[in-house]
Amino acid sequence: xxxxxxxxxxxxxxxxxxxxxxxxxxxxxxxxAFKDVVGGSATYSALAASAFAPVRIVAVVGADFPEPMLExxxxxxxxxxxxxxxxxxxxxxxxxYHTDLVHRDTLDTQLNVFANFRPRxxxxxxxxxxxxxxxxxxxxxxxxxxxxxxxxxxxxxxMNFWITGExxxxxxxxxxxxxxxxxxxxxxxxxxxxxxxRAAKDILSRGPKGLIIKLGEHxxxxxxxxxIFAAPALLLEHxxxxxxxxxxxxxGLLGYLAERGTYDHxxxxxxxxxxxxxxxxxxxxxxxxxxxxxxxxxxxxxxERIRHLTYVGxx
Amino acid sequence: xxxxxxxxxxxxxxxxxxxxxxxxxxxxxxxxAFKDVVGGSATYSALAASAFAPVRIVAVVGADFPEPMLExxxxxxxxxxxxxxxxxxxxxxxxxYHTDLVHRDTLDTQLNVFANFRPRxxxxxxxxxxxxxxxxxxxxxxxxxxxxxxxxxxxxxxMNFWITGExxxxxxxxxxxxxxxxxxxxxxxxxxxxxxxRAAKDILSRGPKGLIIKLGEHxxxxxxxxxIFAAPALLLEHxxxxxxxxxxxxxGLLGYLAERGTYDHxxxxxxxxxxxxxxxxxxxxxxxxxxxxxxxxxxxxxxERIRHLTYVGxx
Numbered sequence: 001x002x003x004x005x006x007x008x009x010x011x012x013x014x015x016x017x018x019x020x021x022x023x024x025x026x027x028x029x030x031x032x033a034f035k036d037v038v039g040g041s042a043t044y045s046a047l048a049a050s051a052f053a054p055v056r057i058v059a060v061v062g063a064d065f066p067e068p069m070l071e072x073x074x075x076x077x078x079x080x081x082x083x084x085x086x087x088x089x090x091x092x093x094x095x096x097y098h099t100d101l102v103h104r105d106t107l108d109t110q111l112n113v114f115a116n117f118r119p120r121x122x123x124x125x126x127x128x129x130x131x132x133x134x135x136x137x138x139x140x141x142x143x144x145x146x147x148x149x150x151x152x153x154x155x156x157x158x159m160n161f162w163i164t165g166e167x168x169x170x171x172x173x174x175x176x177x178x179x180x181x182x183x184x185x186x187x188x189x190x191x192x193x194x195x196x197x198r199a200a201k202d203i204l205s206r207g208p209k210g211l212i213i214k215l216g217e218h219x220x221x222x223x224x225x226x227x228i229f230a231a232p233a234l235l236l237e238h239x240x241x242x243x244x245x246x247x248x249x250x251x252g253l254l255g256y257l258a259e260r261g262t263y264d265h266x267x268x269x270x271x272x273x274x275x276x277x278x279x280x281x282x283x284x285x286x287x288x289x290x291x292x293x294x295x296x297x298x299x300x301x302x303x304e305r306i307r308h309l310t311y312v313g314x315x
Numbered sequence: 316x317x318x319x320x321x322x323x324x325x326x327x328x329x330x331x332x333x334x335x336x337x338x339x340x341x342x343x344x345x346x347x348a349f350k351d352v353v354g355g356s357a358t359y360s361a362l363a364a365s366a367f368a369p370v371r372i373v374a375v376v377g378a379d380f381p382e383p384m385l386e387x388x389x390x391x392x393x394x395x396x397x398x399x400x401x402x403x404x405x406x407x408x409x410x411x412y413h414t415d416l417v418h419r420d421t422l423d424t425q426l427n428v429f430a431n432f433r434p435r436x437x438x439x440x441x442x443x444x445x446x447x448x449x450x451x452x453x454x455x456x457x458x459x460x461x462x463x464x465x466x467x468x469x470x471x472x473x474m475n476f477w478i479t480g481e482x483x484x485x486x487x488x489x490x491x492x493x494x495x496x497x498x499x500x501x502x503x504x505x506x507x508x509x510x511x512x513r514a515a516k517d518i519l520s521r522g523p524k525g526l527i528i529k530l531g532e533h534x535x536x537x538x539x540x541x542x543i544f545a546a547p548a549l550l551l552e553h554x555x556x557x558x559x560x561x562x563x564x565x566x567g568l569l570g571y572l573a574e575r576g577t578y579d580h581x582x583x584x585x586x587x588x589x590x591x592x593x594x595x596x597x598x599x600x601x602x603x604x605x606x607x608x609x610x611x612x613x614x615x616x617x618x619e620r621i622r623h624l625t626y627v628g629x630x
Contacts, residue, residue: 100509194415196532197550217511218533221550230547230624235512235536269627309545310625312584 003259005054005079007151008251009119009144010042010134012059012083015243015287016094016108020101023240023286037243037287038069040091041134041157044244047291048251048278049132050076051299053258056125058082058144060117062090072292082122088113101239102216121147130258132250135159138169145176153263155179156208157250163190175207178263181250183214196221197228210268212253214246222272226265231272232309234280234302241286245279248291252278252299277302319573320394321364322466323566324373324434324459325357325449327380327398330558330602331409331423335416338555338601352558352602353384355406356449356472359559362606363566363593364447365391366614368573371440373397373459377405377428387607397437403428416554417531436462445573447565450474453484460491468578470494471523472565478505489522493578496565498529511536512543525583527568529561537587541580546587547624549595549617556601560594563606567593567614592617 015037022030042059049055056079063085070080091114094107119140129152133141141156156177162170163186174180180203184196191199196213200223203211210224215233222229253275260267277299281290330352337345357374364370371394378400385395406429409422434455444467448456456471471492477485478501489495495518499511506514511528515538518526525539530548537544568590575582592614596605 195552195554197552201552215533218530219545219547228550228624229626230534230550232534232545232547232625235543235545237510237512237516239510266628273627307627309543310547311544312588312622313581 001261003053004129004152004261005056006049006130006132006254006258007056007058007121007125007128007144007148008042008045008049008132008134008254009058009141010045010132010136010247011040011091011114012043012057012061012065013038013040013091013093014064015039016092017241017243017286018096018107019241020097020099025286034286038066039093039244039287041244041247043069043073043288044247044282044291045132045134045251045254046073046078047076047288048248048275048282048294049255049258050078051252051278051294051296052255052274053130055079056082056122056128058119058121058125060084060086060113062086062088062113065090076292079122082125084117084120086113095243097242101242104242119144119147129153130254131155132254133157133173134247134250135162138162138166138173141173142169142176145173153178153254153257155181155250155254157181157246158186160186160189171206174203177208179210179212179268180208181212181214181246183216183246187211187213200228212272214249219276220249220272222268224265224268229265229269229272231269231276232306233276234306235309236280236284239283242283244288245283248282249275249279251275273303273306274299276306316576318368319444319467319576320369320371321445321447321569321573322371322373322436322440322443322459322463323357323360323364323447323449323569324456325360325447325451325562326355326406326429327358327372327374327376328353328355328406328408328429329379330354331407332556332558332601333411333422334556335412335414340601349601353381354408354558354602356559356562358384358388358603359562359597359606360447360449360566360569361388361393362391362603363563363590363597363609364570364573365393366567366593366609366611367570367589368445370394371397371437371443373434373436373440375399375401375428375432377401377403380405391607394437397440399432399435401428410558412557416557419557434459434462444468445569446470447569448472448488449562449565450477453477453481453488456488457484457491460488468493468569468572470496470565470569472496472561473501475501475504486521489518492523494525494527494583495523496527496529496561498531498561502526502528515543527587529564534591535564535587537583539580539583544580544584544587546584546591547621548591549621549624551595551599554598557598559603560598563597564590564594566590588618588621589614591621
């Protein structure tokens with residue numbers, strides 16, 4: 001079976017990042033603030049997914065986006081023909097992490113070329129059997145879906161901003177969603193229910209066939225008609241930069257499913273472990289550094305570590 | 316192999332509890348506030364452990380403690396000869412749970428007869444091979460240890476109040492601890508390290524051979540020289556009263572170990588699932604109601620549900 005291609009729609013960005021503890025960099029010195037780090041949901045997801053499968057990106061960058069980074073993507077078999085380069089500056093986000101490396105404050109957001117982005121699928125992209133609609137305006141996510149031809153698997157990421165501000169459009173999107181990936185706070189906001197088991201039931205009744213609730217450092221939960229799966233996070237001693245962890249999770253997960261070509265309950269359980277492993281590589285380095293050379297074998301090794309975390313022998 | 320007896324030292328109490336949502340009671344009506352609910356760490360731990368093993372309690376109650384509750388304990392094979400009944404009122408705690416049913420405010424604490432409690436082991440108790448030192452002053456926990464004869468397994472619970480206020484005594488106790496059970500906040504406070512993997516390493520270097528970090532609704536982590544185990548919590552749709560969940564967890568865990576009679580890394584993994592199951596029964600009803608008729612078979616059934624939560628097939 002040939003691995004299926006994945007269409008990924010999302011942001012490509014420059015991130016300015018501030019960390020609570022100094023980070024050692026290539027020259028041996030340390031720094032706590034990093035400027036112009038290449039990021040964005042599409043970048044992280046594509047890098048992670050490309051350890052398994054061919055990827056096609058739909059995104060927009062400005063004139064300032066570095067060509068060498070596009071080379072990095074292409075070297076990993078990522079099709080960058082769908083990355084629109086326009087006049088102006090690339091989307092920019094500035095954030096400061098708290099000491100827990102979980103919570104963060106957004107210090108600045110500049111939409112720049114992202115403000116007028118209308119995703120236009122490059123030739124052949126519409127046939128992609130797997131589609132990841134990264135966290136952008138649900139109207140745009142729907143526009144992308146309109147340009148596809150019956151994808152086998154539609155995976156959707158969203159956030160509190162769209163859940164409260166674009167409820168109607170999001171409701172429409174959820175009816176066409178196979179797998180929704182959100183965090184616990186978003187699941188509670190979307191359902192209006194605090195208890196996660198009941199929140200998940202409510203969300204599944206709105207359309208998605210499957211739901212992943214990300215719990216940050218506590219792993220993730222998967223819900224569908226067949227049951228519940230609980231995945232632990234890998235207990236890392238050194239977390240450097242959580243930026244893009246969720247996007248890497250989605251990328252690793254889709255990569256595995258694309259390789260497998262089937263999407264049943266058991267496939268999803270195994271895919272989530274690949275997503276968890278990809279996310280663990282992401283957070284070990286600043287920006288996309290932990291993902292740029294990520295191999296299928298590295299992911300597999302880490303999956304074994306994750307499996308061992310929950311292993312219980314008989315009796 | 317005969318199941319070994321467990322010595323449990325801790326509090327027996329009346330709890331006044333306020334919940335964020337109405338709770339249906341026996342007569343079909345609902346109420347949000349409950350007064351004079353029998354609780355205390357020793358009560359919860361003993362009830363859970365007694366599903367597996369004979370239990371001996373060392374605790375103090377006042378003249379107001381209901382004899383029928385002691386009957387309930389005895390009916391489950393719990394030896395109550397070590398429960399000292401003195402003049403005065405039983406220890407009392409009043410708490411109000413937040414809507415998340417995780418956080419809670421202490422509204423009142425009345426030590427009463429607990430203020431002058433010096434644990435005195437009843438005849439024969441000193442031979443107990445398994446000892447659970449519930450969350451009381453570490454000085455008293457040490458006093459109990461002095462009265463025992465080389466127990467095979469010493470399990471210690473403690474809290475932030477003792478970690479900050481009785482650091483020296485606690486340090487002494489930790490050197491004689493086989494298994495320390497605390498929550499994530501306490502682990503961070505005790506070690507001064509935010510990252511849980513590194514916090515655990517630090518704590519293990521202070522004496523305990525094993526460490527369980529409880530993560531509330533996110534399950535628990537176990538650390539020892541052989542590795543790390545991550546246990547999920549059971550995803551319950553209806554949590555009523557989290558009071559005593561941690562004590563029930565410890566009780567179920569010790570019960571299984573007492574039955575088994577060995578305490579290696581694999582035993583601990585399996586024991587933690589029993590503790591998780593016992594805690595899940597605890598939180599489904601107000602006070603000790605969910606534990607009073609708890610059977611070994613009920614625990615086993617729930618353990619299967621917990622195991623299935625993390626099950627991942629091959630490839």
